[in-house]
Amino acid sequence: GQNIDQPTEMTATEGAIVQINCTYQTSGFNGLFWYQQHAGEAPTFLSYNVLDGLEEKGRFSSFLSRSKGYSYLLLKELQMKDSASYLCAVRDLSGATNKLIFGTGTLLAVQP
Amino acid sequence: DGGITQSPKYLFRKEGQNVTLSCEQNLNHDAMYWYRQDPGQGLRLIYYSQIVNDFQKGDIAEGYSVSREKKESFPLTVTSAQKNPTAFYLCASSPGQLNTEAFFGQGTRLTVV
Numbered sequence: 001g002q003n004i005d006q007p008t009e010m011t012a013t014e015g016a017i018v019q020i021n022c023t024y025q026t027s028g029f030n031g032l033f034w035y036q037q038h039a040g041e042a043p044t045f046l047s048y049n050v051l052d053g054l055e056e057k058g059r060f061s062s063f064l065s066r067s068k069g070y071s072y073l074l075l076k077e078l079q080m081k082d083s084a085s086y087l088c089a090v091r092d093l094s095g096a097t098n099k100l101i102f103g104t105g106t107l108l109a110v111q112p
Numbered sequence: 113d114g115g116i117t118q119s120p121k122y123l124f125r126k127e128g129q130n131v132t133l134s135c136e137q138n139l140n141h142d143a144m145y146w147y148r149q150d151p152g153q154g155l156r157l158i159y160y161s162q163i164v165n166d167f168q169k170g171d172i173a174e175g176y177s178v179s180r181e182k183k184e185s186f187p188l189t190v191t192s193a194q195k196n197p198t199a200f201y202l203c204a205s206s207p208g209q210l211n212t213e214a215f216f217g218q219g220t221r222l223t224v225v
Contacts, residue, residue: 033213033214040200040219040221041218041219042202042216042217042218042219043155043202043216044216045213045214045215048213087154087155089155097168098143098160098162099157099160099170100145100157100160100204100206100214101157101171102147102154102155102156102157103154104153104154105153105154107152
């Protein structure tokens with residue numbers, strides 16, 4: 001089966017850096033995605049990792065270690081608008097399927 | 113403009129009635145997904161379809177049904193067999209390639225009264 005774990009909530013200060021961790025277990029791993037979701041809205045895509053290492057995109061970076069089943073999303077120069085839920089999702093190809101499985105999300109509160 | 117559209121945004125249903133949620137995309141995507149989100153929770157997969165006329169159950173398919181007669185459309189029916197249907201429903205689509213992200217519609221908030 002699949003299992004994706006993230007912290008439930010985090011708090012950080014405007015202008016600071018925050019790291020949101022995600023661990024996963026799946027037999028058919030084929031890529032990891034990070035999404036941002038504001039309350040009552042649809043998730044929006046932030047980043048994608050399929051190979052080990054760091055992917056950087058502006059203030060956002062995402063890291064993947066396939067051997068450890070571990071990823072993190074790094075947000076720099078935090079802004080108040082970054083207050084949202086951050087969802088880790090894994091593409092699972094086990095059993096000839098092509099599923100996109102989400103974690104429970106991490107609710108980030110950015111304080112002044 | 114290309115995109116994925118869910119309708120309606122808010123839906124009320126009487127207990128015991130079936131209701132169908134619409135999801136249409138003009139992105140020419142092969143794969144489409146339905147998720148359910150409860151307050152403070154992540155997304156749980158209900159059904160997904162990799163190609164027209166084919167679909168598979170996700171983790172919480174009981175009480176739901178889908179069809180994929182056209183590439184553009186993937187409607188979800190919430191049946192009376194679904195014991196706790198009040199939730200936020202999200203539809204998504206993605207191209208057939210594996211290294212591409214899924215795009216989401218704006219969601220339908222279903223309330224059973």
